[in-house]
Amino acid sequence: MRRRYLAYPYVLWMAAFVVAPIAIVVVYAFTAKGGGATFGNFAEIVRSAPMLRTFARSFWLSLLATVVCLLIGYPMAYVLANERRGAQRVLLMLIMLPMWMNFLLRTYAWITILEKNGLLNRLLGLLGVGPLQMINTQGAVVLGMVYNFLPFMILPIYSVIVKIDRSLLEAAEDLGASPLAVFRRVIFPLSLPGVVSGITMVFVPGVSTFAISKLLGGSNSGMLGDLIEMQFQGTSYNPYLGSAVALVMMVIVMVFMYFMNRVGDGGQEAMIL
Amino acid sequence: MSKELIRLSNCTMAFDGEVVLNNIELSINDKEFLTLLGPSGCGKTTTLRIIGGFQKPTVGDVFFDGVRINDVPPHKRSVNTVFQKYALFTHLDVFENIAFGLQMLKPAISKEEISSRVMEMLEIVSLKGFERREVSSLSGGQQQRVAIARALVLRPKVLLLDEPLGALDLRLRKDMQNELKRIQQTMDITFIYVTHDQEEALAMSDTVVVMDGGVIQQIGTPEDIYNEPKNAFVADFIGESNIVDGIMKRDGVVEIFGRSFKCLDGGFAPDEPVDVVIRPEDVDIVEVGEGMLTGTVTNITFKGMQYDIIVDFRGFKWLIQTTDLSPVGARIGIKIDPDGIHIMKKSHYSGMFGDYSSYSAEYDDIGDASIEAEEEPEDDL
Incomplete structure (x- = not known):
């Protein structure tokens, strides 16, 4: 007999803390400021050029961050997976270590590095370069995202590569594949589920990030997270518009994930994460 | 080829x-x-x-x-x-x-x-x-x-x-x-x-x-x-074997348990200690009086095509395959044709194999399973 009742607490949990909040967001998104159902919130988004720019910027910057993470993370994961066991443990620890530090603290640290009289500019000054405008640029936002999200790219790719059966590589070699062909035809395709997970785990939080853009991006680099936050705090309090923005973002992310999941078989894992 | x-x-x-x-x-x-x-x-x-x-x-x-x-x-x-x-x-x-x-x-x-x-x-x-x-x-x-x-x-x-x-x-x-x-x-x-x-x-x-x-x-x-296994390891690993100590009296005659048996092998020094292999299927069961050796049946396993019986000869247990059932405790005689006896030089494997004292019916299965479960250790390297 299957003990179904064991699942009840989780069902309850999911209903109370996952389904209900999403339902509330959906209801709010279709509610007018004074009450009553409306599409007005969405119309407001579409009509507002700054908001559309924020949408575009959010997706563009997090896409950029995802690509950079992939370009750095894949080779790192690959090298890591081919290290000896002991070295793997140490390196994994080093990759995860920054994640144990408070997120805000890590991001604040970048301010002191990037600001006008910061560490980097002083160093460049010694070489006779600069000072360069680094803080409050979109580049700084991408840098902040890459720095914060890189482990989420490395770890899933690493864990997939490290599990690839060595005899598969030997089999490929045995069948005449050069080392490059072994990578191209066997290792890379088999690591795709990890890549899909990694991309999802970087891109999705990237789109909705707000602290990074707020701290490193200045006033011209606001992202969707900031936009939503603004609707719930401060003078322009408008939870209905905020919910609508959140809903649109969610739908776009879901469409994106749908296409990603068709690329790799790791889709289910990515979906859960 | x-x-x-x-x-x-x-x-x-x-x-x-x-x-x-x-x-x-x-x-x-x-x-x-x-x-x-x-x-x-x-x-x-x-x-x-x-x-x-x-x-x-x-x-x-x-x-x-x-x-x-x-x-x-x-x-x-x-x-x-x-x-x-x-x-x-x-x-x-x-x-x-x-x-x-x-x-x-x-x-x-x-x-x-x-x-x-x-x-x-x-x-x-x-x-x-x-x-x-x-x-x-x-x-x-x-x-x-x-x-x-x-x-x-x-x-x-x-x-x-x-x-x-x-x-x-x-x-x-x-x-x-x-x-x-x-x-x-x-x-x-x-x-x-x-x-x-x-x-x-x-x-x-x-x-x-x-x-x-x-x-x-x-x-x-x-x-x-x-x-013609070369040593006790090969004889034991390939098929079932009774491996006993013998002394090669001269070409064609080997002494086991103090009795002389005819065999087909030769080329050993006079009185050289040797390992003697006798395959379970090469042993014929006869009346006690007619046998070359006499032993007591201690264990019987039905294997479908034949019975595997364990026979005690002066404390040394042999495996014999036979289609005739002899009950546990029966005294039986055995006969071995000269071509059923194979003589091997002594090696460092001598004495390690070929005794069925610890025989049990599951012997084969246990042996095989343990081999299959183990990986070749060099695979990990």
Whole structure:
């Protein structure tokens, strides 16, 4: 007999803390400021050029961050997976270590590095370069995202590569594949589920990030997270518009994930994460 | 079957100072079905991996067609391998798995040719119509065939098979044995086969190489290996054997338990201590008075075709296979024909095998299971 009742607490949990909040967001998104159902919130988004720019910027910057993470993370994961066991443990620890530090603290640290009289500019000054405008640029936002999200790219790719059966590589070699062909035809395709997970785990939080853009991006680099936050705090309090923005973002992310999941078989894992 | 194709010349292999192959001398002929047989950890897989190019011998040379190939990487050898757990590419379907090697060929061959050669292989391994199936949807036996087809499609001169039937159940294993033998004859190439299963080795091979402790114990035809084992290890590993101490009185006469027996062997020093092998099926049960030796039945196991009975001769227990039932406790006499007695020189294996004191009905099963469960230790390296 299957003990179904064991699942009840989780069902309850999911209903109370996952389904209900999403339902509330959906209801709010279709509610007018004074009450009553409306599409007005969405119309407001579409009509507002700054908001559309924020949408575009959010997706563009997090896409950029995802690509950079992939370009750095894949080779790192690959090298890591081919290290000896002991070295793997140490390196994994080093990759995860920054994640144990408070997120805000890590991001604040970048301010002191990037600001006008910061560490980097002083160093460049010694070489006779600069000072360069680094803080409050979109580049700084991408840098902040890459720095914060890189482990989420490395770890899933690493864990997939490290599990690839060595005899598969030997089999490929045995069948005449050069080392490059072994990578191209066997290792890379088999690591795709990890890549899909990694991309999802970087891109999705990237789109909705707000602290990074707020701290490193200045006033011209606001992202969707900031936009939503603004609707719930401060003078322009408008939870209905905020919910609508959140809903649109969610739908776009879901469409994106749908296409990603068709690329790799790791889709289910990515979906859960 | 006469031309030499591969030669291992005093090959020694050591991992971290631990010697797993000790001074191997092995010559493999063209179009031969050669089996490397031994218990796990005997060095058979390492030998295969040296031939495949996955490992370089610490000392010694490997020759292929007279050319030294120690430093030739696997992808440049005209040798292909069927791996222990098939190692099929799960991201590719059956067709793509088999086509993999063909797509690696330089200069490249046309898509039509790849397709026709894959189809031809599918036919040989009886998997026609399976080309678009996912590998993971196949049964163990079918995956096995894909692995064989994938290796054979490149028309290698030599196919290496590393315990290819280990994961299959008994019935399928028997079918695949015949299948493999048929494929080897159809393709007319050399098969080098690694197994711990002596039955498999005897049934399929032209030549059997028995290995233990990184050393080749005996090389010969299945008949040689079974009928004329060189030492107690081979006698015990291949089939069931009663191995007893004897003294060679002169050519053709050996003394066991103080009684003289006629045998066919000779060439030993007078009164040389020897190991005597008596196969369980070579012992005839007779009336007590007519027997050469008299013993007491202590255990009976019904095996279908015959009874396996354990008989106590002065504290030494023999296994005898007979179709006549003698109850436990019965006194029986035995007779052995001269050709049922095989004499071996003493070796460091003497005294380690051949006594059935600890015999139990499950003996065989337990023995086999423990071997299958263990991995070859060198696989991890």
